Each structure stands twice: as C-alpha cells, then as structure tokens.
Amino acid sequence: MANAASRPVPRPGVLDIQAYVPGKSAAPAGVKLHKLSSNETPLGPSPKAVAAYGSIAGKLELYPDGSSTKLREAIAGRYGLDANRILCGTGSDELLQLITKAYLGDCDEGVFTEHGFLVYRIAILAAGGKPVVVKEKNFTADVDAILAAVTPKTKIVFLANPNNPTGTYLPFDEVKRLHAGLPGNVLLVLDAAYAEYVRRNDYASGLELVAESENVVMTRTFSKIYGLANLRLGWLYGPAHVVDALDRIRGPFNVNGAAIEAGAAAIADEAHVASAIEHNDKWLAWTTVELEKLGLSVTPSVGNFILIHFPATPGKTAREADAFLTQRGLILRAVAAYGLPDALRMTIGSEEANRLVVAALTDFLAGKA
C-alpha cells in the first residue's frame, strides 16, 4: 500500500544540499540588460568556434565520438600534454562531480575553503560524504589551516585557484607546499577555471604538479575565457590511474559533438584568447580603481571578476546596492551563499557595462535615485 511513510527517500546528505542558484539573468522591462553575474566573457566565443559548432547541424542524428578524441588532441597539442591523461566533461561541474563520486564514499571527508566554489559542497554531500570547511585568511586559502583539517577520513581537498567568488589565488610554491603536506591517498583537486586570466609570475595552474604526482588533478573550463558556457564543456588533466577510474563511471557520450567541434576550434584560436586577456587586464584594473575611489573595498582579483564589499550602514548595504543596480539592468551576483552577505561579485564586462556600474554605484552611494 502506498503511503507517505513508504515513499522513496534520497540517501543521507542529499536533502542537506542547497540547490545551486545560478547568477540572475533578467532586468526590468525596457531596461538594457548587462549580465555580470556568472563570469561570462563580454567578448563572446571565437568566431571560429561558432563556425565549428554550426558544422554539426547536419549530423544531429549521429552519436558524438564518445572519447572526445579531437578535442583531447587539440588540448594536448596546445599545452604539450598526453591526450590519454585528459578527460572531457559536460562543464568542469560534471568533472568535479565525477571525481567526488569516484573517490569519496559514505562518511568520508572532503575539504574546501570558507569562500570556496559552492559545487564542492554539493558534490561531497551528493556522494554521502562530509564537507569540511576551512577558514581563509584575507579571503585567501590558508595552506596551514587546510593541512590541519586533514584527517584519516579525508579523501579529497578542493582548491579553486584562483578562487571564485573572491578572485584571490595561491602562488605555486604554496600549492606545492599544500601538496607536500597531504598524505598520498588524498586527492588534491586544483580547479583552475580562471587560469587563463591570471597575470602573475608566481602562479601556475598545476599542470606541472599533475605531471609529477599520483594524487593531483587539475580541472579547466571552456565556460569562461573561451565563451562557451552554453555548450557545457570542461576538461581535466590527471594521473593515468585517476583518468581511468573516472572514464569508467562517466556517461558514454558525456560531451556532445557541437561542444567537441567548438572546443577544438576555440583552443586553436589563441588570438581570440589574447584579446580577452587584454580586455580583462585593462578593465579589471580600471573598475577596481574606480570603485575604490568611491570608498568601496575591492578584494584584489586575478580573475575576470571582482568582489565588492559594502558597508553595513542602512541605505548602503550590498542587498540595497544589488536592488539599485538591477533597476538599471546591471545584474551582479549576491554572494551570501558563499558566506559573504556584505559583498557583491561583479564580472568584468564590456566597457559600457563597467562604466555603467561605476556610474550607478556613484549615484547609489550619493543617495541619488
């Protein structure tokens, strides 16, 4: 007999998950929308990627290559990697989920930092594991605190480098120190979704560490600098034994043909990536300085977004700023879910969008409508 008490119940942890809430994407009627809430590129994808995407239109009845061979070879060629150690996925989100599913079981612990990317918590809980959250220092991951949180139950340490939503990063020496302090059975996941934007000599995405270790994986995405978020495409580089394990549990055709074609064309268009970097360098610096001139504090960022801190004074709060900006079609990201209720995250947008945000916040802080 069916009754409420006998209905199927999700495994422990699933209902503790707060479903991921994507950045807002709507503006009031009649107002031009500037979506600065999901760290998408204002330059869009490479025209060559768009053309390659279109080449699949006449082949929609065919399954894609289940191994994403063309794309893995394009990535391997670009970075000088072994294509057999690359795995592609439906966004790096899928890869983070696969890693957790394969390496973390019931009651195992997954470690990440206080303002770390929300998907880590979701993936750990979905696998039945326990999220262990480590304090940051100055909105930056703290290697000693991470190492102190590792126990015999720890299976994975996630590090977003640079981190979203803070925009801060750990120099490569610190990443190596973190790795050196971890037991060999703990998998270190370096999430380098914003690596292409970083302009610091002491930064490395982690490819070198992956190459020489048995317990480090690096994930990357086509959603940010490559402008292909809509296609859902990411990749990882890992030790052969890790790639083999993940390959066994992924969906047989987890990457669609349009994404494979567009991704391969995008990675070959280095000029397009260079112009995205140039745009970001210029406007990241400009926007940071202009907002600081308004008296707002901005966490120094190496990514394509900034974390803007607002005072607690009524009339000047992050929540009120968000509502004010939204009225003008400027959609930023509220980051209370990341433990940052007094801040908003702004993607570096087009020149027009960046100037409009600065003008709007000037008015907001001056109490003008």
Ligand SMILES: Cc1ncc(COP(=O)(O)O)c(C=O)c1O
């Ligand atoms: C740090 C970080 N990792 C991973 C992702 C997921 O990217 P995607 O699934 O689009 O590849 C994001 C997206 O916002 C991110 O900020």
